[in-house]
Amino acid sequence: MSQQEIDQLVDQDYKYGFVTDIESDTLPPGLNEDVIREISTRKGEPEWLLEWRLEAYAKWLTMTPPDWAHVDYPPIDFQSISYFSAPKKQGDGPQSLDEVDPALIDTYNKLGIPLEEQKMLAGVAVDAVFDSVSVVTTFKEKLHEAGVVFCPLSEAVHSHPELVKKFLGAVIPQNDNYYAALNSAVFSDGSFVYIPKGVRCPMELSTYFRINQQNTGQFERTLIVAEEGSYVSYLEGCTAPQRDENQLHAAVVELVAETDAEIKYSTVQNWFAGDDDGKGGIYNFVTKRGECRGDRSKISWTQLETGSAITWKYPSCVLIGADSVGEFYSVAVAGKKQQADTGTKMIHIGPRTRSTIISKGISTARGQNAYRGLVKVLPGAVDARNFTQCDSLLIGDQCGAHTFPYVEAEEPSAQLEHEATTSKVSDDQLFYLRTRGMTEEDALNMVVNGFCKEVFQKLPMEFAVEAEALLGITLEGAVG
């Protein structure tokens, strides 16, 4: 494949680059205590939550942004960002899809977001986040019957205050890191999921995040609690319209799995990656962590990361319960001038805890892709086991792949395995497939999808299909 052909990859226009014209209720840029009070007031929050935000803000002021990641960007001016934006409502908010602003529905349709009837019949409940406020929640009744709570976090604050109070920040403390602290101070909204004891959630839960207001940082906060013996599969998909200015996204996701509970968290991320020079892309600084608190509990993170100018993200598992299991399956694509520094942390605390890390990094154009992972085994995590596999695939000769595996084993009975490979999509592979009648683009897709297969097969079926399609779109124009 020639450099010219590769360059065509980066010339692809972002397919979802449009802006919906909806009047927004947006706070002016800037951050101080008054802004936090205003956010809290607008959301009608109880006093304790405001205090919690202010506490986080005070901690954030004493912290500095992390500089250890293999990414490069100019300093962010946090005073130039607006910290709250909500679509204007008519009356008390929609009771059904009919009441939702048609422009909004149209936006979702353009994105292919399945809010329509047929999709609901397919059994997907959708809690759609448009900018900072949840506007539509479907399938609530069915979930309600099962005893599952699935609602915007802002709603849960009122409907289930004791649960929110108990678990908010329980896995990721306010001062865990710079961006988690910022999120704790200004978080806008997100999803709250609570699966009671012994309940298997009757459907896949999905949320679609979007960033639509210019200059509006998004600070989603998601909390999922799976009680003893319960199961939930949660899907998260993201895409955003094209913008000239960098947009900051600093989300926090906390998962808690009690005894014998299982949480499967899947992400397909397709935010605007910026232009050829990385201008205008999303900065995606996310903190995701799950605690396997109970014995035999399990948390799986599966992700496909194709977007963002910068990705800084390490979905992690803290394996506390005996025999608990953590998994991380990831495909990260860095093209254009994208920078991805992503990986996971597996912290083994309980005996016989097991973790699996499968990371697939794809670099094209001038993309820089780094895997950064930590496997830590604390004393007492007897017979803990980890298997790590990091594979990098390079397309073209201006991109880069980097691997930073960290291992800290303090338990002599632990068994850790690490495998890493770096390969290029070879001209031989492309030529072979082309002589079999495939276009160069189809040939590339086949090679890349083969490379990602181990991860894609961990995604829920319909997401796997989307993931392959998204990968196809991302690599479109890379050849021919």
Place this chain on the structure above:
Amino acid sequence: MLSIQNLHARVGDKPILKGINLEIKTGEIHAIMGPNGSGKSTLSSVLAGRDDYEVTDGEVIYQGQNLLELEPEERAWAGVFLSFQYPVEIPGVKNIYLLKAAVNAVREHRGQPELKAGEFLKLVREKLKVMQMDEAFLHRNVNEGFSGGEKKRNEILQMQLLEPTLALLDETDSGLDVDALRIVGEGINRMRSPDRSVLLVTHYQRLLDVVKPDFVHVLAQGEIKLSGDHTLAQRLEREGYEGIEAA
């Protein structure tokens, strides 16, 4: 079917083919023999469209078209098939997935309807039987961990499925034991048809005992030095290439 005139090709600055002339009529099997480094594999690669080689002179007319102007996939759609000397591994891609994609890509460009999963499975099972291959073979990754013989059988299996008009078989006999050689040879014989031509590139005569060519050409130093019928292959087997290279 195929007319090669004064074909010159090089890699970098190094000329490999120095004026090849060859006429292949519909239904004929031609064998190209020659010592290592004579340009045999280059010839089949150039005909299939590999861009590592630069054609510096001459032309190739295939069914009235200028073959050298076509992309590799366009050549496949037009009925050209290359069996690789070293089939390429595609990790993570199941063999059946490639086979089906290949068959349907070619069918689409021939104006034939796409084969459904069931129809395709029926067809592929039939061909597997011919090649004496186990069905488990379909679910392994393309050429990954295949033995040399399995790779070559897989190539001929693909040829059977794609039903090319012009088959270029590059050293298909190398790496095969006696039994595999017979199976592969019979697989090729089954493809013999008045509508199909085959260009068989080989170093040894042994495959030609099973697949009897209509013509044998000896390629040396980038040129066809000698042409004859199938008895030429036997003569080469006895006398070696040395005499011809000197000529």
